[in-house]
Amino acid sequence: MEIALAVPPDAVFIVLTTITLLAAILALQAKELIYGAIALGISFIGIAGLFILLDAPYLAMLQIAIYVGAVVVLILFTIMLVRREVGEEVVERGERGEGAAGLWIAGLLAVSIAGLAALAGPNLASTPPAGVLSVSELGPVLVTDYPVPLVILALLLSAALLGALMLAKVER
Amino acid sequence: MVALVSYIIVSAALLGIGIYGLSVKRNAIRILFAVEIIVNAANINFAAFTRYLNPPNVSGQVIVFYSIAASAMEAAVGLALILVAFRVNSSIDVRKMDKLKG
Amino acid sequence: MVNVPTTPADILPFIISIITSHTFITLVIFPGMIHLMLASAFLTWYERKLLARIQLRIGPLYAGGPGGILQPVADGVKLIFKEVIIPYKADRTLFTWIPLVLIFLGTLPFAVIPFGMNWVIANLDVGLVFVFATTSVFPSMIIIFAWASNSKYPFIGGLRSLFQQVAYEIPMWISALSVVMLAGSLNLVDIVKAQSKIWFIIPAFLSFIVFFICIMAELERLPFDLPEAEPELVAGWYTEASGAIFMALFLALYLKLYMMSTLTTVLFLGGWWGPSFLPQPVWTIIKTMAVATAIIIPRAIYPRIRVDMLIKIGWTRLLIIALANVFITLLVINSGVLSAWGL
Numbered sequence: 001m002e003i004a005l006a007v008p009p010d011a012v013f014i015v016l017t018t019i020t021l022l023a024a025i026l027a028l029q030a031k032e033l034i035y036g037a038i039a040l041g042i043s044f045i046g047i048a049g050l051f052i053l054l055d056a057p058y059l060a061m062l063q064i065a066i067y068v069g070a071v072v073v074l075i076l077f078t079i080m081l082v083r084r085e086v087g088e089e090v091v092e093r094g095e096r097g098e099g100a101a102g103l104w105i106a107g108l109l110a111v112s113i114a115g116l117a118a119l120a121g122p123n124l125a126s127t128p129p130a131g132v133l134s135v136s137e138l139g140p141v142l143v144t145d146y147p148v149p150l151v152i153l154a155l156l157l158s159a160a161l162l163g164a165l166m167l168a169k170v171e172r
Numbered sequence: 173m174v175a176l177v178s179y180i181i182v183s184a185a186l187l188g189i190g191i192y193g194l195s196v197k198r199n200a201i202r203i204l205f206a207v208e209i210i211v212n213a214a215n216i217n218f219a220a221f222t223r224y225l226n227p228p229n230v231s232g233q234v235i236v237f238y239s240i241a242a243s244a245m246e247a248a249v250g251l252a253l254i255l256v257a258f259r260v261n262s263s264i265d266v267r268k269m270d271k272l273k274g
Numbered sequence: 275m276v277n278v279p280t281t282p283a284d285i286l287p288f289i290i291s292i293i294t295s296h297t298f299i300t301l302v303i304f305p306g307m308i309h310l311m312l313a314s315a316f317l318t319w320y321e322r323k324l325l326a327r328i329q330l331r332i333g334p335l336y337a338g339g340p341g342g343i344l345q346p347v348a349d350g351v352k353l354i355f356k357e358v359i360i361p362y363k364a365d366r367t368l369f370t371w372i373p374l375v376l377i378f379l380g381t382l383p384f385a386v387i388p389f390g391m392n393w394v395i396a397n398l399d400v401g402l403v404f405v406f407a408t409t410s411v412f413p414s415m416i417i418i419f420a421w422a423s424n425s426k427y428p429f430i431g432g433l434r435s436l437f438q439q440v441a442y443e444i445p446m447w448i449s450a451l452s453v454v455m456l457a458g459s460l461n462l463v464d465i466v467k468a469q470s471k472i473w474f475i476i477p478a479f480l481s482f483i484v485f486f487i488c489i490m491a492e493l494e495r496l497p498f499d500l501p502e503a504e505p506e507l508v509a510g511w512y513t514e515a516s517g518a519i520f521m522a523l524f525l526a527l528y529l530k531l532y533m534m535s536t537l538t539t540v541l542f543l544g545g546w547w548g549p550s551f552l553p554q555p556v557w558t559i560i561k562t563m564a565v566a567t568a569i570i571i572p573r574a575i576y577p578r579i580r581v582d583m584l585i586k587i588g589w590t591r592l593l594i595i596a597l598a599n600v601f602i603t604l605l606v607i608n609s610g611v612l613s614a615w616g617l
């Protein structure tokens with residue numbers, strides 16, 4: 001399915017990237033955990049937008065449904081359960097050495113990204129090849145070529161469900 | 173059109189943000205945020221390479237599908253663990269979770 | 275955009291060409307914003323009239339027009355003038371923004387729901403998954419709003435609402451899976467086109483029943499009314515909403531009702547197919563109003579379900595029936611019984 005955009009895809013890409021990165025930083029730096037969880041949700045929606053730009057609409061919907069619809073809900077629920085008293089707000093101060101660590105990582109990241117863009121940039125594709133990845137191909141490929149991971153995924157899901165249930169159960 | 177390098181740069185930036193959160197933060201739930209951000213960075217990487225392969229191949233999307241499901245599971249179990257740790261230590265500060273007993 | 279006007283004399287034809295273009299009409303007028311706002315307001319009046327007639331009352335009568343049909347306008351004006359009370363130490367930003375986000379989420383699925391062969395805003399190949407993805411964001415908004423109210427009753431109501439909506443989403447998705455199997459596509463336009471000879475309610479009757487029960491639970495309507503149980507929780511998770519915030523929430527809730535009814539019509543009742551003396555969108559709206567009536571009527575009739583029975587029904591009974599129905603549909607399709615109708 002070809003996505004027809006009225007604006008050039010570069011502009012959409014830059015907007016989505018900015019939203020995603022800013023929201024990810026905000027998720028870690030926000031004073032209150034709940035704001036962080038909401039920012040994380042916005043970051044996930046930005047990533048879903050990037051999936052749509054990459055011609056993977058089914059993955060984008062799955063990302064929104066699973067991450068924003070389930071993982072963020074779980075996180076919010078856990079945040080509400082680990083408050084010490086009702087009404088006390090857990091406001092966090094920054095940790096020691098946070099700024100220095102952030103600068104180090106940003107520096108390393110900048111160097112590695114510059115190196116990547118310089119060395120590998122010319123060798124990587126700059127326009128996507130023509131051809132459409134349709135959703136109706138994903139199902140048959142999943143079941144025909146990768147049936148074993150599918151079954152293992154199902155078993156893992158049931159194991160995770162039982163495990164989370166057993167862990168969070170309150171012994172009376 | 174957007175070059176493949178741009179998507180890899182986005183993925184690397186998200187990875188950097190996730191590593192920062194993982195190494196500096198002391199609140200267990202923020203560390204979980206960082207882990208989710210890192211997994212999403214990897215997903216973007218896979219999806220970008222899937223699209224820019226010549227000819228387009230849908231197997232990369234299978235990997236992302238699997239990764240989204242597996243990471244949701246891991247978030248659920250991780251949050252259950254945080255709940256248990258909170259009950260034992262009365263705090264979600266990871267610097268206080270340094271005893272093997274209990 | 276083509277033909278960008280270069281001289282001032284070009285601007286008026288340009289604007290007229292935008293206004294009469296199909297995209298603009300579907301986006302703003304017909305299944306777009308104006309129609310949705312009118313439909314949501316109309317549904318509030320419709321519900322009150324219907325419940326009143328069942329309970330041998332009259333309902334809204336004096337607001338103006340025949341039968342008090344301007345009552346929603348009167349309600350809107352009244353609510354705008356009311357004072358918005360934000361509780362002590364409540365989170366102001368979240369409190370005021372979440373209802374607007376809920377309206378946005380309520381209108382978003384309409385971008386893919388077709389009201390006629392050409393009356394769809396975006397013909398997405400993954401339309402059905404888009405609708406389910408956007409409806410699964412609702413519970414997180416509800417719990418954020420309930421937390422932001424900083425008060426006990428909304429919080430308990432919000433948690434109950436969260437449990438209920440999350441539990442009943444899964445049988446809803448699985449029973450829609452049998453429709454996808456019958457139609458062979460996730461595209462809502464294709465699903466309706468595949469119902470041209472037979473409505474899917476007939477081969478997939480069991481999944482229609484499961485889907486209908488699940489949307490009543492998603493909409494928090496009686497008999498699944500526990501998050502809003504008036505004697506216990508005042509009004510559940512939106513207790514602290516007042517004035518314009520309440521109006522926005524109310525609009526969002528009735529938009530969600532309209533969206534679920536339209537989704538049922540498109541998935542099970544044949545969408546726009548009907549005898550051709552009426553245009554296609556009119557058939558969709560007639561069927562949608564029939565489904566909305568069927569959702570509203572139990573509110574006047576049934577008692578409320580207890581919370582443990584609610585969770586048990588959602589996670590065990592409905593899930594098993596929905597899963598069994600997927601297998602039954604698979605058998606029915608493979609046995610070729612439905613080939614007379616092209617399925």
